[in-house]
Amino acid sequence: MTDILNGYAATAPGALLAPFQFTRRHPRIDDVVIEIEYCGVCHSDLHQVHNDWGNTRYPLVPGHEIIGRVIDVGATVTRFKAGDIVGVGCLVDSCGDCSPCCEGEEQYCLNKPTPTYNGVDRHDGRPTYGGYSERIIVSEKFVLRIPDGLDPKAAAPLLCAGITSYSPLRRWNIGRGHKVAVVGLGGLGHMGLKFAKAMGAEVTLITRSAGKEQEARRLGADHVLVSSDLAQIGLAAGNFDLVLDTIPTPHDLNPYLSTLRLNGTLVLVGLIGPIAPAVHSGLLVTGRRSIAGSAIGGVEQMQEMLDFCAAHDINCDVEMIRIQDINRAYERLLKSDVRYRFVIDMESLKSRPAD
Numbered sequence: 001m002t003d004i005l006n007g008y009a010a011t012a013p014g015a016l017l018a019p020f021q022f023t024r025r026h027p028r029i030d031d032v033v034i035e036i037e038y039c040g041v042c043h044s045d046l047h048q049v050h051n052d053w054g055n056t057r058y059p060l061v062p063g064h065e066i067i068g069r070v071i072d073v074g075a076t077v078t079r080f081k082a083g084d085i086v087g088v089g090c091l092v093d094s095c096g097d098c099s100p101c102c103e104g105e106e107q108y109c110l111n112k113p114t115p116t117y118n119g120v121d122r123h124d125g126r127p128t129y130g131g132y133s134e135r136i137i138v139s140e141k142f143v144l145r146i147p148d149g150l151d152p153k154a155a156a157p158l159l160c161a162g163i164t165s166y167s168p169l170r171r172w173n174i175g176r177g178h179k180v181a182v183v184g185l186g187g188l189g190h191m192g193l194k195f196a197k198a199m200g201a202e203v204t205l206i207t208r209s210a211g212k213e214q215e216a217r218r219l220g221a222d223h224v225l226v227s228s229d230l231a232q233i234g235l236a237a238g239n240f241d242l243v244l245d246t247i248p249t250p251h252d253l254n255p256y257l258s259t260l261r262l263n264g265t266l267v268l269v270g271l272i273g274p275i276a277p278a279v280h281s282g283l284l285v286t287g288r289r290s291i292a293g294s295a296i297g298g299v300e301q302m303q304e305m306l307d308f309c310a311a312h313d314i315n316c317d318v319e320m321i322r323i324q325d326i327n328r329a330y331e332r333l334l335k336s337d338v339r340y341r342f343v344i345d346m347e348s349l350k351s352r353p354a355d
């Protein structure tokens with residue numbers, strides 16, 4: 001095993017992803033060494049490659065929907081052994097001491113969790129690099145067991161898109177008798193439909209794309225509303241207990257707030273940034289409605305979500321690509337032209353660029 005690893009990185013804002021070589025730390029006693037087989041392509045990868053959030057450190061090796069095979073484990077590792085199929089999501093570490101960490105919500109670590117890429121290792125200060133690469137080394141605590149019965153390549157997006165839509169549905173106790181709307185049918189949205197349906201809710205997709213209606217019904221939607229048609233949105237006034245909003249860019253929340261019933265909540269998972277145009281507080285006050293946000297999910301809940309998927313026969317709908325096609329995949333993602341998650345077959349990293 002050589003220390004030099006191959007991957008794909010962006011080296012500056014606006015630069016295309018290109019082959020990149022780098023090293024990772026030597027495994028620590030609690031580490032699991034994983035040969036990466038599949039890696040999902042999240043819209044957050046695109047945001048960070050483009051420095052949309054203003055915090056990207058280059059070179060950036062994206063990828064936080066990782067599925068791979070264990071090839072080595074440190075001396076204290078007990079839950080995994082060589083040969084196991086495992087997953088790694090958006091986080092690889094957290095302080096472990098603060099109250100969110102102690103409650104299993106490492107994503108809200110008060111001392112900042114360590115992201116799988118675009119972060120800094122809290123022990124050695126080295127940059128973290130993600131899953132568009134050959135191998136990753138992760139502390140056992142942040143490694144997930146992939147249940148038998150889940151197709152590993154279709155399970156990759158569960159590690160971000162899956163948990164990000166699952167966690168708020170659990171937080172707001174969604175189940176039979178509830179009405180849930182999912183806004184945006186992309187990676188997160190398609191999993192939101194599947195989970196809300198499996199939890200027993202009546203599910204509506206709100207989309208800009210009238211052409212996605214049939215697909216949405218196949219994925220679990222009982223109803224589809226087209227957001228450009230204000231009359232359709234108007235008909236849904238006062239209807240939903242929960243709106244799961246996955247739109248990645250600033251947008252008017254007012255029409256979506258008006259679709260909430262008394263005590264309903266609009267949960268933002270897509271937008272990270274200022275809300276514009278302004279929200280009319282009358283929509284909050286008159287129906288005791290709330291706007292909330294939600295970030296991925298903790299390690300324990302990720303395992304719960306993976307087990308829920310195995311029990312309910314839920315997987316992601318994926319389009320497999322080669323790493324050499326990643327820039328084209330980003331272009332398509334920007335146009336919402338993906339059904340519903342690109343997953344990179346990392347075997348392609350072994351091919352020469354011209355292959």
Ligand code: NAP
Binds near residue numbers: 043161164189251294
């Ligand atoms: P995606 O696959 O690109 O899906 C987003 C969907 O939103 C699109 O398919 C489209 O659906 C709709 N949309 C896109 N642009 C829009 C616009 N300008 N106006 C209205 N609707 C629009 O993205 P994703 O991977 O699901 O990620 C969605 C967002 O969640 C990203 O911003 C990502 O960074 C964020 N995210 C957050 C977390 C978290 O922890 N909170 C975790 C992962 C990702 P229709 O064609 O149906 O309209």
Ligand code: ZN
Binds near residue numbers: 042043044045090
């Ligand atoms: Zn993601």
